[in-house]
Amino acid sequence: MRHGSLQLDSEGRLRHFLSIQGLNHQLLNDILDTAESFAGVAEQSVKKVPLLRGRIITNLFFENSTRTRLSFELAEKRLSADIINFSAAQSSVKKGESLIDTVNNILSMKVDIIVMRHPNEGAGDFLAKHVNARIVNAGDGAHEHPTQALLDSFSIRETLGQVKGKKVVIIGDILHSRVALSNIYALLLQGAEVKLCGPTTLIPKYITQLGVSYEKNLRKALEWCDVAN
Numbered sequence: 001m002r003h004g005s006l007q008l009d010s011e012g013r014l015r016h017f018l019s020i021q022g023l024n025h026q027l028l029n030d031i032l033d034t035a036e037s038f039a040g041v042a043e044q045s046v047k048k049v050p051l052l053r054g055r056i057i058t059n060l061f062f063e064n065s066t067r068t069r070l071s072f073e074l075a076e077k078r079l080s081a082d083i084i085n086f087s088a089a090q091s092s093v094k095k096g097e098s099l100i101d102t103v104n105n106i107l108s109m110k111v112d113i114i115v116m117r118h119p120n121e122g123a124g125d126f127l128a129k130h131v132n133a134r135i136v137n138a139g140d141g142a143h144e145h146p147t148q149a150l151l152d153s154f155s156i157r158e159t160l161g162q163v164k165g166k167k168v169v170i171i172g173d174i175l176h177s178r179v180a181l182s183n184i185y186a187l188l189l190q191g192a193e194v195k196l197c198g199p200t201t202l203i204p205k206y207i208t209q210l211g212v213s214y215e216k217n218l219r220k221a222l223e224w225c226d227v228a229n
Contacts, residue, residue, distance in 0.1 A: 016135040018124045020146045020185035028153075028189055035154055041078055052081035058106050060116040061138070062088040062123075068138055068148075072115050084111065099123065103131050116140075142176050149182035153190065156227055164191035169225040171218065173202040183229060184210055197221035 009015045014027070023031075041049055057076050061069055069085070076083050086106065103114065113134045116124055121141035128135045139145040156163050168187050174180045174196050184207075187194050194212040196203055208214060215221040222228060 016124070016128045016137075017146060018128065018135060018137045019144045020149050020182045020189070021144070023185075023189065025189055028186065031150060032154055032157060035150070036157075038078075039158075047078055048080055049078065050080045052076065052079040055081045055112045056084065056110060057081045057113045057115060058084040058086055058111045059138075060086045060103070060106070060114050062116070062118045063139070065117055065139070068117065068145075072138060072147075081113075084109065099127065100130050103127060103133075107131055107133055139178055142178050142181075144182045144185075145178040146182050146186075148179045149186040152179075152183055152229060153186050156192075160226065162190075163187060166192045166226045167195070167224060168192050168227045168229060169195045169197050169215070169221045170229045171197045171221065174198055174207065175202045175204050184212055188212070195221060195224065 020028070038049070041047055059069055059072055059076075073083060073085065084106070099118075106114070111133055113136065114127070114131070115136045115138050116127065117138040118124070118140050121143035123140045124135050124137040137144065137146055139148075153163055156166060156168070160166060168183075170180050170183055172180075180196075184194055188211050196207065196212055196214050197216070197218055200216065203214060215224070
């Protein structure tokens, strides 16, 4: 399975969420529409819905992360899931246990979903081939961070009404940014025009082949765009 390939279950739903690449326009919009239907949960007096009641989710983080891990944990609690938090720094991984061994030990606890952040590109794809659980990619190396791209697209929709036709500039270290790549895929899929801005040494050499343009001058980029990321 190449990065970004789409895996559906027998009911036509995503089995794993590993990448924005590979999603089609309708599926991406369905995900964002579903997110919109849950946006009001945070404003309720009881900030919970029973959607994932009885499901067990493991947050499996092989890299330190505060914002992403806490965001996932909060979302899982609001959907009424049971949660197991795993930190590689405090586990048998430090003694040489393999990724598969670690995850299979966790799956023996009847876990349904694994949210994983890993420093190696493709770790989620690899895991999806070997374990019987649904995998959500919370960032893999410099490859992708698909859930962050969903959040960025959702924010644009919420603020400007739609993503289609909007001019979005992504600024900074594009070469090493998994969020930037996921955003490029997501924004182009929704019909936005995307421009990159940053030092040439931090822009991937062939990135414009994805359908984005490049502007070295920050002031010009900001004057051009509707949204800066």
